[in-house]
Amino acid sequence: MGNKKNIDRLFQENLKDFEVLPPNKAWSSIEKNLASPSTKRHVPIWAKISSIAALLVLFFSIGTIYFLPTSNFTKSLLSKNKTLTKPSDVNDSITDSKDVSQTKNSEKKSILRNLKIESEPTITQNQNAIENTEETTSNINVNPNEESNKYYLTDALNLPLENNSTDEIIKSKLNNSKLTVATIFAPIYINSFGKGTGIDEQFSDNQTSGNSSYSYGVKVAYKLNKKFSVQSGINLINLGYTTDNIYVTPGIAVIGFSHLSSNPILSRNETTSVLDNPNSNILKESLKTGNDNAGSLNQVFGYVEIPVEIKYNVMRGKFDLNLVGGFSTLLLNKDEVFVETNNFTQSLGSSNNLRSINFSGNIGLDVDYSIHKNLFINISPMFKVQTNTFSKNSGSIQPYYLGVYTGLNYKF
Amino acid sequence: MSLNELVKQCAKNDRRAQKEIYQLFAGKLFSLCLKYSKNKQEAQDNFQDGFIVIFDKIGQFKFKGSFEGWLKRIMVNTILLKYRKRNVLNIVTEEIPDEVIVDIDDDEVSLDFLLNLIQELPDRYRMVFNLYVLDGCSHREISKMLQIAEGTSKSNLARARAILKQKIESYQESQLSI
Numbered sequence: 196m197g198n199k200k201n202i203d204r205l206f207q208e209n210l211k212d213f214e215v216l217p218p219n220k221a222w223s224s225i226e227k228n229l230a231s232p233s234t235k236r237h238v239p240i241w242a243k244i245s246s247i248a249a250l251l252v253l254f255f256s257i258g259t260i261y262f263l264p265t266s267n268f269t270k271s272l273l274s275k276n277k278t279l280t281k282p283s284d285v286n287d288s289i290t291d292s293k294d295v296s297q298t299k300n301s302e303k304k305s306i307l308r309n310l311k312i313e314s315e316p317t318i319t320q321n322q323n324a325i326e327n328t329e330e331t332t333s334n335i336n337v338n339p340n341e342e343s344n345k346y347y348l349t350d351a352l353n354l355p356l357e358n359n360s361t362d363e364i365i366k367s368k369l370n371n372s373k374l375t376v377a378t379i380f381a382p383i384y385i386n387s388f389g390k391g392t393g394i395d396e397q398f399s400d401n402q403t404s405g406n407s408s409y410s411y412g413v414k415v416a417y418k419l420n421k422k423f424s425v426q427s428g429i430n431l432i433n434l435g436y437t438t439d440n441i442y443v444t445p446g447i448a449v450i451g452f453s454h455l456s457s458n459p460i461l462s463r464n465e466t467t468s469v470l471d472n473p474n475s476n477i478l479k480e481s482l483k484t485g486n487d488n489a490g491s492l493n494q495v496f497g498y499v500e501i502p503v504e505i506k507y508n509v510m511r512g513k514f515d516l517n518l519v520g521g522f523s524t525l526l527l528n529k530d531e532v533f534v535e536t537n538n539f540t541q542s543l544g545s546s547n548n549l550r551s552i553n554f555s556g557n558i559g560l561d562v563d564y565s566i567h568k569n570l571f572i573n574i575s576p577m578f579k580v581q582t583n584t585f586s587k588n589s590g591s592i593q594p595y596y597l598g599v600y601t602g603l604n605y606k607f
Numbered sequence: 608m609s610l611n612e613l614v615k616q617c618a619k620n621d622r623r624a625q626k627e628i629y630q631l632f633a634g635k636l637f638s639l640c641l642k643y644s645k646n647k648q649e650a651q652d653n654f655q656d657g658f659i660v661i662f663d664k665i666g667q668f669k670f671k672g673s674f675e676g677w678l679k680r681i682m683v684n685t686i687l688l689k690y691r692k693r694n695v696l697n698i699v700t701e702e703i704p705d706e707v708i709v710d711i712d713d714d715e716v717s718l719d720f721l722l723n724l725i726q727e728l729p730d731r732y733r734m735v736f737n738l739y740v741l742d743g744c745s746h747r748e749i750s751k752m753l754q755i756a757e758g759t760s761k762s763n764l765a766r767a768r769a770i771l772k773q774k775i776e777s778y779q780e781s782q783l784s785i
Binding site for chain 1: 638
C-alpha cells in the first residue's frame with residue numbers, strides 16, 4: 196500500500212495547475228455570439244433612428260395607397276365645380292405619364308370613373324375626363340416615388356436591423372432588454388382651438404364642445420441608448436364634437452348642409468309631425484322657447500392612430516420620468532353625424548370634409564413604474580394637436596386632445 | 608501589445624484583441640470549467656457562456672489586481688449561477704472530522720480519474736469542494752457565493768470528501784481484485 200495522504204492535498208497537487216485546451220470549435224461559437232465589431236461601431240444613433248422612421252414612413256405610404264381613394268375623398272373632389280387645369284396641360288401630362296403608368300393605375304382609373312359616374316351623373320363628360328386625368332396623374336406622380344422609396348428604404352434598413360437582431364440575442368442572454376411591448380388604454384378629452392364646427396360654416400358661431408372618449412391599442416418601444424427610446428404602435432381612437440343650439444325643422448335647417456354627403460331623412464315621430472303644421476306662429480314660438488326642436492349635432496369620427504415618438508429619460512429610480520415628443524398619423528375609419536334633440540336621434544350620414552389622413556403633433560410626460568423584472572406600468576399624459584383634420588375651411592377649428600395613456604409593458 | 612492594451616481593445620469590441628485574450632487564457636479557464644462542471648459537454652457550454660460574459664463586461668475591468676483572477680471570478684460566477692438555480696439537495700448536518708486521509712500512491716491515480724471523481728459529485732458538493740480545496744475560498748465566502756449557511760458549506764465539504772474517499776477506495780479494491 197502507498198502513503199497515507201490528506202485527500203485535499205491529493206486533489207490540490209494533481210488539479211491545481213493542470214491545463215486543458217478547449218476544443219477548437221469553442222472560439223467560433225463564442226465569436227458567433229459576440230456583436231459584430233465593425234458594423235456595431237459604425238452605426239450611429241441618427242442612422243438607427245432614421246432607419247426606424249423610414250420603416251414607418253414606408254408603412255404609412257402603403258397605407259396611403261389603400262386609404263386615399265375612398266368615396267369621401269372623391270366626392271369632396273367632385274363637389275368642386277371648378278376646373279383647375281387647362282386641357283392642354285392635362286394632355287401633356289397624360290402623354291408623359293403613359294410611359295410610367297402601370298396596370299394598377301389604369302385599374303384605378305376605371306374604378307374612379309365608375310364611382311364618379313354613379314355618384315354624380317350630372318357632371319358633363321368633359322369635366323369627368325379632366326377630373327379623371329387629374330386623379331391619375333397624381334397617382335402616377337405618387338407611385339414611382341413610392342417604388343423608389345421602397346427599394347431605398349429596404350436597402351437602408353437591411354444592414355442595421357440585421358445587426359440589431361444579433362445584438363438582441365446577446366442582450367437577452369445577458370438580461371439587458373431593449374424591446375418593450377405594451378397594451379395601451381387612455382381616456383381622451385377632446386376640444387379644439389378656434390371657432391366653428393366641422394359640419395357647416397353656418398354653425399361657426401355656435402358653441403361647440405368635445406366629447407370625452409377613449410383610445411386603446413398596442414405600443415412597441417425600442418431603447419436606443421440609456422437616454423433615448425423610440426416608440427410606435429397602433430391605436431384606435433374615437434373622437435366626437437357636439438355643436439349646441441341647433442334647431443331642427445324638417446326640410447329647412449337640416450337638408451343641404453354643405454359638408455354632409457347624404458341628404459338627411461328625419462324620422463317622422465310625434466314631434467316632427469307637430470312641426471309640420473303650417474301654422475308658422477307655433478313654429479316661431481317653439482323656436483323661441485327652443486324646447487322640442489332645439490338640439491345638438493354630434494359629429495363622431497374615429498381614427499387608426501400610428502404614433503412615432505421619441506422618449507427622453509429625465510430621471511431614473513423607482514419611478515422613471517421621461518419626456519415624450521413626436522407625431523401621429525391618423526387614418527380615418529369612422530365618420531358619422533347625428534342630430535340629437537330631446538325626442539329623437541337621427542343619423543345624417545357621414546361628413547365629406549374630414550380628411551382620410553391627417554397628422555397630429557404629440558407632446559407629453561411618461562412615468563414608468565416597475566412591478567416585476569420584465570413588467571412595468573406606465574402612465575403618460577399626452578397632449579396632441581391635429582393639423583389638417585378638415586379638408587375645407589369650417590371655421591378656424593383645430594382639434595386637440597388630452598389623454599392619459601396607461602399601459603402594461605413587457606420587456607424582452 | 609501589453610495585456611492592458613489588449614483589454615482596452617477588447618472593450619472596443621476589437622475582434623483581433625478578443626481572440627488574443629481568448630488564446631491566452633482558454634487553457635486555464637477551460638480546465639476551471641472542467642472542475643466545476645458535471646461533465647465535458649457542460650464544461651464546454653459553461654466555458655462559452657462565461658467567455659461571452661467576459662467580453663461583454665471587459666470594459667468594467669478597472670486594472671486593479673490580477674486580470675486572470677478577474678477572469679476566473681467571472682467564469683466561476685457564471686457557472687455558480689447556473690448550478691445554484693437547479694439546486695435541490697438535502698442538507699445533512701452531521702459531524703465529520705476535518706481531515707480525511709486516504710492510503711494512496713501518487714502514481715496510482717491519473718489526473719483524468721480525479722477529475723472524473725469531482726465531476727461526478729452532486730452539484731453543490733462539487734461547487735463547495737472546488738471553491739474550498741482548489742481555489743482557497745473560506746466557508747464564509749462560499750456561503751455568500753452560493754447563498755447558503757456557513758454550516759451547510761462545511762457539511763457539504765465533509766460529505767464531498769467522504770464520497771471522494773469512498774470512491775477512491777472502491778477503485779483501489781477493484782484494481783486489487785484484478
